[in-house]
Amino acid sequence: MKSVTNLVLGVINSRFGHGQTLGKKLAKIRVADLHGDPISLQRSTLRCCALVTPLFFDKVQFTCTGGFCALTTGLAWLLGGWEFAIAYLFIFNGKTRQSLHDLVAQTYVIDADLWPLQHAKSTVTNADPVARWFGSQVVTREQIWTTHFIIVASILLLCGLVGMFASRKVGEMEPFRDLLALQSAIMQSGNVRSAGVTTKNAWTHGRTSTSIVVTVAPSNAELDDAIQAKEIAAIALNAGPQASEMHSLDIVILHTVNFGLLHFSYNHPFSHSPQEWQKLLGQPAQRITSFPSL
16 A cells, blocks of 8 residues: 555656646645756655655554664664654745755745746756856755754754664663563564553552553454454463563554555454453463563
C-alpha cells in the first residue's frame, strides 16, 4: 500500500499529472521547477520519498536487540528530527516557501493561475549569474535563508546523536532493562511486526496495582486475537520473573489499516492476572533466570 501511494503521488505531482493532486487543483496550486514547468517523474518520486519516508516509518517499532540498540534508537530519533525539519521549513521558510522535500528535489509549489502551464518556459532567457537571473522567467528570485540550513542540519544531527547515546543509558536503568529484554523476546518470536512494553500503576481503594502492558501488531492479522494473545502472554511469562510478579498482564492486539497516508487502527485488549494466564495456557509458565542479551 505504501509503495503504491509513493507511485501514485510521484506520477500525479510530475508532468504526467501537471503537478497537481486533487487537493492542489482545488487550492489552485501545483508543483513546478524554477521556471514554472512541471517536473519529471524521477524528480517527483524523489520529492515524494523525501516527504513520506518519515511518515511511513513513524509507524514502525524499532526494537533494541543486541549491539544494534543504539543504531535503531538513533534512527528512530533521526526520523523524528526529519519530520520536525519538514514542519519547521513549512512554517518558517517564508522566502521560497520550500519545505525539506522541495529543497531536496529543487521544486516549488506555485500559484496555478499566475503560472498557467501554457505560459511556463523551460529555457532561461538570461543566464548571466551576475544578473541573478534577472529578466528570465522564474517563479522566484528569493533565496532561502542560510540560517535555516544550519538549524535543520543541527536538528538532524542532534536527534541522531541523542538517540544513540540516550539508548545506552536507558538500557542500563531499571526497569527499562527488563522491559527491553521482554520486548526483545517478543520480537524474536517472529509472531509480531512490532511490540511495545510498558508498566502501568493504578491506585484504587487505597491499594496500588501494577501491570505490564504489551501492545503488539501481529504478523498474521488473520489469526484469532485470543490465540495470539495467549502466545504473547506465554512469551512474557517465560521471559523472566517480572511479568509473573505483576498484579496483571495486559496483552493488546493492535490492528492497523493503511489508506495511503491515512491510518486507521483499532485494538483488542486482553487483561488477566499471571495466575489466570497460566490457567488459560493449561499449565504454569516456565521461567528462565536470564534475560536475552541487549
